[in-house]
Amino acid sequence: MTASLFYGLLLFSFVSAFTPGPNNLLALASGANVGYRKTLPHIIGVCLGFLIMMVLMGAGLGALFMRYPTIQLILRYAAFTYLLYLAFKIATASGLGRTTGREKPLTVLGAIAFQWLNPKAWIAAITIVTTFTLPQAYWQSLAVASIVDLIMVFSAVSTWALFGKVVNKWLSRPVILHVFNIAMALLLIVSVIPALFF
Numbered sequence: 412m413t414a415s416l417f418y419g420l421l422l423f424s425f426v427s428a429f430t431p432g433p434n435n436l437l438a439l440a441s442g443a444n445v446g447y448r449k450t451l452p453h454i455i456g457v458c459l460g461f462l463i464m465m466v467l468m469g470a471g472l473g474a475l476f477m478r479y480p481t482i483q484l485i486l487r488y489a490a491f492t493y494l495l496y497l498a499f500k501i502a503t504a505s506g507l508g509r510t511t512g513r514e515k516p517l518t519v520l521g522a523i524a525f526q527w528l529n530p531k532a533w534i535a536a537i538t539i540v541t542t543f544t545l546p547q548a549y550w551q552s553l554a555v556a557s558i559v560d561l562i563m564v565f566s567a568v569s570t571w572a573l574f575g576k577v578v579n580k581w582l583s584r585p586v587i588l589h590v591f592n593i594a595m596a597l598l599l600i601v602s603v604i605p606a607l608f609f
Contacts, residue, residue: 412545412552417559420543424560427538428567432531433599435571437497440595441516442575443582444504449516450572456522458565461536462557464526468540469553493528498596535560 412420429435434457441450475482517525526532539560544552582588 412543412548412555416543416545416552417555420539420556420559421563423538423543424563427531427535428560428563429570431598433494433525433529434532434564434568436595436599437501437517437525438568438572439575439578440501440504440592440599442572443579443588443591443595444501444575445516446579447569447572447576450575452519453517453522454565454568454572456517456519457526457568458561459519460523460526461532461564462561463523464532464536465539465553465557465560468536469544469549469557489528493525494599497525498599501599502593502596504592 438450438454438457441453539556540553543556578591582591
């Protein structure tokens with residue numbers, strides 16, 4: 412991988428990983444409601460799920476979707492339905508130290524599965540596989556791109572979860588926490604509308 416391609420990959424991975432999107436908003440809400448430690452399986456699942464997606468995209472899954480666009484359409488609507496469910500869970504969460512039993516962060520497997528329904532993850536994986544791999548050293552450049560993005564994704568989702576834990580201190584009043592959770596739920600839904608319908 413050339414230096415210029417590598418630096419471009421670093422910049423793209425940083426921007427795509429740290430900007431708001433479904434993974435980061437879920438991590439923020441989870442960190443605020445159950446803390447960083449209980450959000451860690453969710454973070455690990457995001458990383459593993461995205462890594463699996465990158466490898467499979469690199470192995471030709473994108474070509475399958477181009478040949479059978481109905482599969483992608485089904486995933487798109489399944490994603491939106493699942494996001495509505497997650498938004499409901501976020502909107503009704505009660506926060507750290509105020510658990511009602513409903514506050515369960517995504518598990519490792521749940522977060523892995525969520526990557527397949529996350530439009531931002533799809534866009535990032537497709538962009539990385541098509542832009543930051545070299546035909547003459549395809550698997551090597553895919554491995555480098557996957558490792559770089561894995562590090563960025565872990566750093567980003569962890570940062571958002573830690574920020575959620577920090578803002579929890581300001582969310583000690585139930586009405587403020589409720590408004591925060593509703594705002595996070597709405598932002599989660601809004602974050603995927605462009606990818607789902609346009």
